[in-house]
Amino acid sequence: MIAALAVVTAGLLAFHRAVPNSVGRAGSLLESFLPWLGLVVVVLFGAALLRRSATALAALLLPVAAWTYLFGGLVLPGAGPGGHGLVVVQHNVSDENPDPAGTARALADARPDLVALQELVPRALPVYERTLAPHYPYHAVRGTVGLWSRYPLTDARLLDIKPRGITAAWNRGLRAVVRTPHGDIAAYVAHLPSVRVRASGLASSWRDESAGLLGEAIAAEDLGTVILLGDLNGTADDRGLAPVTSRMNVPERGFALSFPAALPLARIDQVMARSATVGRIRALPATGSDHLPVAARISLG
Structure with missing residues (x-):
């Protein structure tokens, strides 16, 4: 179950544009809170450790990679752009x-x-x-x-x-x-x-x-x-x-x-x-x- 949830979370992160907006603006609603899916990954990671599930831990690499690709740059240090x-x-x-x-x-x-x-x-x-x-x-x-x-x-x-x-x-x-x-x-x-x-x-x-x-x-x-x-x-x-x-x-x-x-x-x-x-x-x-x-x-x- 943990592995399946990890794959679903990774799919939502990587393919959020595929979530349709035709019903209830579901796509926009997901995208409004997209970074918070990182908390889901944290919870799943804790559950995987408690169960000592190697399969679940491996599956969690997918949402971690997707979240890092989307938002990892935002948390990096940096002096900001140069120039005027x-x-x-x-x-x-x-x-x-x-x-x-x-x-x-x-x-x-x-x-x-x-x-x-x-x-x-x-x-x-x-x-x-x-x-x-x-x-x-x-x-x-x-x-x-x-x-x-x-x-x-x-x-x-x-x-x-x-x-x-x-x-x-x-x-x-x-x-x-x-x-x-x-x-x-x-x-x-x-x-x-x-x-x-x-x-x-x-x-x-x-x-x-x-x-x-x-x-x-x-x-x-x-x-x-x-x-x-x-x-x-x-x-x-x-x-x-x-x-x-x-x-x-x-x-x-x-x-x-x-x-x-x-x-x-x-x-x-x-x-x-x-x-x-x-x-x-x-x-x-x-x-x-x-x-x-x-x-x-x-x-x-």
């Missing part, structure tokens, strides 16, 4: 955050060059603007998303990633040009629709549609270098984000699980780049949000 770089912070600050000023100070303490925020509500926005202003003289806000920068921002505009089924006011995308000392960069800030895990499976149709619109916008971007910062409500492995992840580089090191803040299970807060390299990504200490902030260094060279 930017430090960026991404954070869904929560529309119920009781301490926006403290959250803003905590983000500034990480000394990033760019700060991307989501769930900016009218009562809290002036607090973020006032608190971040001494460190970030340039900022742009569209709807409930914003970008703060050490460098000048130009051509800031609303990014339309609203699914057709949402009829209420909904502005959760921003595109701006960052005039860095190393050249102009297109910065995208996005907050894709939430997903829900229900008895019928993963409800993600609006998120998937919004990801498609975001992917199309990035594909049409004239500037060569693009940075994407956002709460994408999905992991980099989730095929629902394929319109985006197929066009962008994802972090080379670090898991940086960001949600929920009290017990992080997945990184749905993302830093990605085109024609640039995202080095190690890390989670920052908790703020008043239900998400953890994440920080990463992006190499432009």
Whole structure:
């Protein structure tokens, strides 16, 4: 039985794309928590030792190899990419955050060059603007998303990633040009629709549609270098984000699980780049949000 479970676990890791999404978005649901299959391997290893089963221990080499291939690089040490770089912070600050000023100070303490925020509500926005202003003289806000920068921002505009089924006011995308000392960069800030895990499976149709619109916008971007910062409500492995992840580089090191803040299970807060390299990504200490902030260094060279 242990050997059989080991083979099944290895199959899910190696062939997760073969799990269909037609019923309950089962494939996306599996991919949202794919790294956690490593815990299954640990449990099976313990059971194999207790039973002193050589067959089971041999079979466990399969899921170990598959997990290492998929995620082993994320746990390796590394100084990060070289060349010219930017430090960026991404954070869904929560529309119920009781301490926006403290959250803003905590983000500034990480000394990033760019700060991307989501769930900016009218009562809290002036607090973020006032608190971040001494460190970030340039900022742009569209709807409930914003970008703060050490460098000048130009051509800031609303990014339309609203699914057709949402009829209420909904502005959760921003595109701006960052005039860095190393050249102009297109910065995208996005907050894709939430997903829900229900008895019928993963409800993600609006998120998937919004990801498609975001992917199309990035594909049409004239500037060569693009940075994407956002709460994408999905992991980099989730095929629902394929319109985006197929066009962008994802972090080379670090898991940086960001949600929920009290017990992080997945990184749905993302830093990605085109024609640039995202080095190690890390989670920052908790703020008043239900998400953890994440920080990463992006190499432009």
